[in-house]
Amino acid sequence: MDESKKRKKILTPLEAKGKAENYCAYQERAQQEVRNKLYEWGLHQEEVENIIVLLIEDNFLxxxxxxxxxxxxxxxxxxxxxxxxxxxxxxxxxxxxxxxxxxxxxNQEEYHKKIDETVKKKIKKPISSISFIEKSKLYTYLQSKGFENDIIYNKINI
The missing domain is CATH 1.10.10 (Arc Repressor Mutant, subunit A)
Structure with a gap:
């Protein structure tokens, strides 16, 4: 592939603003995601920050x-x-x-229900009938999903 096809087109600030509006309208974005995208499109810091301000003012961001x-x-x-x-x-x-x-x-009730659903999906039998090793693996799995240690402990009673 020759060099001209590898290079990305560098956008003007006006083009980048329009493209960023579409990018933000498609789904909610964090400022940093939009900032990174603007840099990727070849804009400089001052232009990027100006566009970010405009996107916030227009409620795109x-x-x-x-x-x-x-x-x-x-x-x-x-x-x-x-x-x-x-x-x-x-x-x-x-x-x-x-x-x-x-x-x-x-919602706290929904949160506890989600943990219970996750436990039921992971193990097909009652918690009281699983071994210590299985409980340990379940504990590790729930931690990897991002649940708090005390809540996990109370759910599986290690």
Missing amino acids: NEERFAKAYTLGKFRMKGWGKIKIKQHLKAKNISEPLIRLALKEI
Whole structure:
């Protein structure tokens, strides 16, 4: 493949703004995701920050809305616990207060029900009849899904 096909087209700030609006309209995005995309499109720092400001003003970009949507989506669709969701939001440079606000969106009753469903999917028999080793593996699995240690402990009574 020759060099001209490898190079990405560098966008003007106006083209990039339009493309970024479409990118944000498609699904909720974190500011950092949009910032990375703008850099990828060949824009410089000042242009990127100006576009970010315009996207926020036009309500295409909203960190709180993103954090809440991300939290509920990962919880309901992927069955993630609060710890894993929090780690992933931090990786997207979401602030601690917004993370706390987003995690409050998860209904506690629904959260415990999700853990119970996850346990039932993983083991096909009652918890009381599984061995210590099986409980240990279940504990590790639930931790990997991002559920809190004390809640896991109470659910499987190790």
